[in-house]
Amino acid sequence: MSTLADDPTLLLTQDLIRRPSVSPEDLGCLQVIAQRLEAAGCRIERMPFGPVENLWARHGTERPVLCFAGHSDVVPTGPREEWATDPFDPVIKDGIMYGRGTADMKSGLAAMVTAAERFLAKHPDHKGSLAFLLTSDEEGPSVDGTRRVVEVLEARNEKIDYCIVGEPSSTKELGDVIKIGRRGSLSGKLTVHGVQGHIAYPHLADNPVHAVAPALAELAARTWDKGNDFFQPTTFQISNISAGTGAPNVIPGELKARFNLRFSTEQTVDKLQSTITEILNRHKVNYSLEWFVSGLPFFTAPGALSKAATQAIQELVNVTPELSTTGGTSDGRFIAPTGAQVVELGVINATIHKVNESVRIDDVVKLAEIYERTIELMLAK
Numbered sequence: 001m002s003t004l005a006d007d008p009t010l011l012l013t014q015d016l017i018r019r020p021s022v023s024p025e026d027l028g029c030l031q032v033i034a035q036r037l038e039a040a041g042c043r044i045e046r047m048p049f050g051p052v053e054n055l056w057a058r059h060g061t062e063r064p065v066l067c068f069a070g071h072s073d074v075v076p077t078g079p080r081e082e083w084a085t086d087p088f089d090p091v092i093k094d095g096i097m098y099g100r101g102t103a104d105m106k107s108g109l110a111a112m113v114t115a116a117e118r119f120l121a122k123h124p125d126h127k128g129s130l131a132f133l134l135t136s137d138e139e140g141p142s143v144d145g146t147r148r149v150v151e152v153l154e155a156r157n158e159k160i161d162y163c164i165v166g167e168p169s170s171t172k173e174l175g176d177v178i179k180i181g182r183r184g185s186l187s188g189k190l191t192v193h194g195v196q197g198h199i200a201y202p203h204l205a206d207n208p209v210h211a212v213a214p215a216l217a218e219l220a221a222r223t224w225d226k227g228n229d230f231f232q233p234t235t236f237q238i239s240n241i242s243a244g245t246g247a248p249n250v251i252p253g254e255l256k257a258r259f260n261l262r263f264s265t266e267q268t269v270d271k272l273q274s275t276i277t278e279i280l281n282r283h284k285v286n287y288s289l290e291w292f293v294s295g296l297p298f299f300t301a302p303g304a305l306s307k308a309a310t311q312a313i314q315e316l317v318n319v320t321p322e323l324s325t326t327g328g329t330s331d332g333r334f335i336a337p338t339g340a341q342v343v344e345l346g347v348i349n350a351t352i353h354k355v356n357e358s359v360r361i362d363d364v365v366k367l368a369e370i371y372e373r374t375i376e377l378m379l380a381k
Ligand SMILES: [Zn+2]
Pocket: 071, 104, 105, 138, 167, 168
């Protein structure tokens, strides 16, 4: 008789967690998954770039292409002594599995694999295609991962129509939140140039703190936009600021600051950059500024995929998901601009990146069923 302990999704989750694949390491995770998907009839393509392992797998040749996306890498454990168990030896206790990657996102990977195995066994001759885009670099710089695979696919005009990112999207109970977009993230590294001098002779110096303070006050107080139906308003935060030599009688010669904007689809990078430079210029700040765009905002209007996922969640766990755009960035940012409908749907995210990361084992089993039902609604004949 089978028990929860030998559920195939839980077994695969545990196998993946035993590989300490701290970003950008993969340590065979994608090989295990590739073998499973190949055995289920998928065509496998490995696309390593530098130290990063990537996997593109596809079953079928027609469109629409429904693709699962995810990552095999995990963040570092943090202080090992704060873990109650070995982070790379998954332990199940009272219905909860503990280990690094249990929630973000090895259980999600396992659920998409077993969902696909079951679906393909029942519907070998389905509509469209079922695909997988998996990488070992989501938690790191995210340069040689999903971004590069999407470039390869675009170059050969291989399209993804629908994409389910298996990131942990749920907050309190499985399926309560589906992400249908993410805010953009724009960072700036500001250097304000002044002239160092003696505090007693300020007319011979130029204090960069005084020069930039009114501009920073204006930036911090500014209302950038009001957001919209699906996005929170854009926010500006200063994360670091430093100036001064440590001596109490020296006017500093330079100030360095870092700031970040999380922005809605009401904004563009150009618009944000010109607003900020206009404010700095108006306050006559002498500065240099380096920009870093870590993600553009993306938004998928509710459509066929979010409808199918919602129906699957309602049927299997009796929850009606909220469609949301909150939280950090994800690899959906690289897939959405190709025109795909993208949703993120996965387990509860309360413990991700923390010590004693965990997942409820019932949720892992149910997630695989939700994925399978969603595939069925989208691709079964
Ligand atoms: Zn993740």
